[in-house]
Amino acid sequence: MRLARAVLAGVLLAGCATTTLTPLTGTNTALEEDEKRLWRRSEEEQRALDRSGLLYANEEAEAYLNEVARRLESPEVFQRVPFRVRILSNPRLNAFAFPNGVIYVHTGLLARLDNEAQLATLLGHEMTHATHRHAVREFRDTKNKRAWLAGVQTTLGGLPGIGGLAGALGEIGATAAVTGYSRDLERQADVEGFRRVVKAGYDPAETPKLFLVLERDAKQEKVASASLFYATHPRLQERRETVEEMIRTEFRERHGGLTNVAVFRRKTSQVVLDNAWMDLKAGRFDAARQGAEKYVAFRPADARGHYLLGEVKRQTGERSVAEQAIAHYRQAIAADRAYPAPHKGLGLLQFQLGDKPQARRALETYLSLSPQANDRAYIEEYIRQCK
Amino acid sequence: MQVTTTRGALKVALLAACLVLAGCVTLPWYPTSGIYTSEAQNFAVELPKGWMRLNSEENLLITRDGILLQHVTVERARVDRPLKNTKKVLSRGMQPQAVAEVIIDNFMSSERMLDLKVLENRPIQIGPHRGFRLVYAHRDKEGLRFKSVLHGFLAGDVFYSIRYTAAERYYFAKDLATFEQVLASFRLIHPA
Structure with missing residues (x-):
């Protein structure tokens, strides 16, 4: 682990190229050398995560999430960034993307969403982190990389409820999952992700509701679980206000759109039930009750x-x-x-x-x-x- | 490089020996043998020969080959103390099945005990106390498989657990009989 950390630090310290990178959504965009290494390291981390026993086994739900992701980006971009969405058994509200386009969504967050438009918002945000090369930009911008790398794992190990996840994640995954990216990069992911969602035909009015879900959870858990995971994100309210402003300006002509509530419920109802059981085992009775009531309403x-x-x-x-x-x-x-x-x-x-x-x-x-x-x-x- | 490392280790060992002889530090591990009594923890138990006991005022922990390979612990906690991974709580007078359920949920909610499987869960009698026996297996994040036996019971406001955990392959079966002997010798000094 120490060797791997040193290698990664070396990779990053050596890769001091420009941080102005063209999004991978354009044409003829090749990965830079340090970025290629970051992708390879991501693949290693994903293999470890996939072996960890933390993956949620539900092929139907996973296939559905991938289908929604495909609606958000062109096949050409999928050739450049091979997006894949996976689900983690974890009742906490979170999702994160590796630089190579592999996205992990927690059952906890999936279970709280109400429709496909909200899911698209979540995936659009995470896909933007990958297409806009936020991981390599963040690493290059971090001045003291060695200290930063050591700090990530130290910080994560001490966080209640995610120590194990932090252990299963490597540094790249941990950055994406817990520490998050800089305020500007998160805002870019919100804005560009929202544009993908609207372009794909989803109802823009559903996007701010994702932030409301996170805000409600933060309030309910008192320990602010949402802000724990989105520690370096702009505050949730501020993020919601950003997309609300876009609805009033950029998308003022746009009314209504897809929500696909029925198919969303059909594909994710088992996740809602399983996640409510996880909440109950963890003694989060309110969250478990809400999940159970939601499932009963579906079925x-x-x-x-x-x-x-x-x-x-x-x-x-x-x-x-x-x-x-x-x-x-x-x-x-x-x-x-x-x-x-x-x-x-x-x-x-x-x-x-x-x-x-x-x-x-x-x-x-x-x-x-x-x-x-x-x-x-x-x-x-x-x-x-x-x- | 090897020589330097060995020399360095020797220096550290010499320094440690001097500190121990001077009474500045205590050894972290003691060889076990005979009855171990903890007035503070209110229990007595006979420990196997040839194992090592962690020098701790709190819970009892013994191992023979290293804690990652096998260890036995005796732990006690007041029922009002929050559990590590679940917000569920134990309470005085709970039925053994209900206590076992909370303990299992605490394990299930841990992200460090991956792929947890409960292999056995049944009521047992531990001296005058009604308790439970759990046998379970789990993996750690490195993929190593462990198997455990846990006997637990409530005595008034205190929850006691006597647990054996070992690497599932080879070690678990090897020291299970030793654990059963430790278990059979366990008693509370002042029963609740």
């Missing part, structure tokens, strides 16, 4: 959403919401009588509430529906205590 007849809502309510441990939890479990059971999990949730909750006959009945139903349950020994213990 009201699916027992899994109602069961998750029941679990969110039960696991808060608050008696005041016990009745709501029971109602959600019953809805889940009504939606799918053969689904064992809500019977268990119902039984555990009724045990907590002291209703032992009901608890016993629900837990016995759970075991009859799931005779090989891996928590059978616990459930039998509960049933014994109910007798």
Whole structure:
């Protein structure tokens, strides 16, 4: 790792060419030598990240994200920058791009979006980082590169909830994912990304809503998770105001456009459910509830959403919401009588509430529906205590 | 280069020895043998011969070949202490299944324990306490696979865990029986 860091520092220190680089969206744009090395290093980092176990396995969702990315740029540019979008299992709101066009989107951010236009805004922003060669520009502009490289990992290791991700990322990924680029480069990514989105026919009014999603999360998490990841970005409100100003001026003639809500929901609903489970495991009950409610709104007849809502309510441990939890479990059971999990949730909750006959009945139903349950020994213990 | 490095290491070792002899520093590791008692942590346990114990006032940690290859820990924490990776909390009087669920969720929410799989999760009795036994496997960011056995229980307001973690290949099976002996010897000095 130390050797790799030294090699990268050497590469960057040697590459003191101009920082005025033409975007890769033009013609006959070749990569410069230090940039080529940066791309090769990015590929190494991506291989490590892909092996890390942090990738979210959902081919349908990933294919959909790549399809949306293809709408944002011409095939010629795709030949120059081979964009590829991947999803990381991580409930925190983030996305980042490597200089070679490989983009990673966290399940947490994907799950918070409402439609394809917002997704396009996110991808347009990240694609601009790659086409406008922000990584190499940032590295060349960093005066003390060695100190900077060492600092990135030191800073990341100490951040709660992302220490592991930081460990899995190399310096290039870490810059893109956490420390971000300079204020000017981030603004350029916002502005140029927004232009791609509008050019592709998406509704411009959806773009500021992406920033609202991040602002809401920052407020909800109190620790300002969004500003944690966008630490060097312009403040979220300022970024939102920039695109709102573009709507009033540059795109004032443009009204409406694509949002593709139905297809977006169909392709990402599983992400919403899985991410809500991650939020619940991490004890972020509000975020888990919002995710579960969103999933139920998408798929009201699916027992899994109602069961998750029941679990969110039960696991808060608050008696005041016990009745709501029971109602959600019953809805889940009504939606799918053969689904064992809500019977268990119902039984555990009724045990907590002291209703032992009901608890016993629900837990016995759970075991009859799931005779090989891996928590059978616990459930039998509960049933014994109910007798 | 090699000579310089060796000489440098010798100088450091000599300096360290002088400091230890002068009583300026304490050794980080002690050889284990016999009963280990921690009044502060309220437990006693018999440690295997030939292992090394980390010299720490806090949790007990022993290893034979190095902590990355295998180690046993005994840890205690008050239930009101926040967990590292989840905002879920333990509370006095929780059922063992509920405690195990919180502990698993804490592991699942860690980005350092990748590809975590719970292989076994069942209730057990630890002395007079109702507890749980977890067997789980995970990978670290370098791709190394580890396997662990964790016995946990609540005693009043305190959560105790006795855990064995080892490299899944070769080491886990090799020292599992030793861990089971450590486990069998574990007792609270003042039961809650």
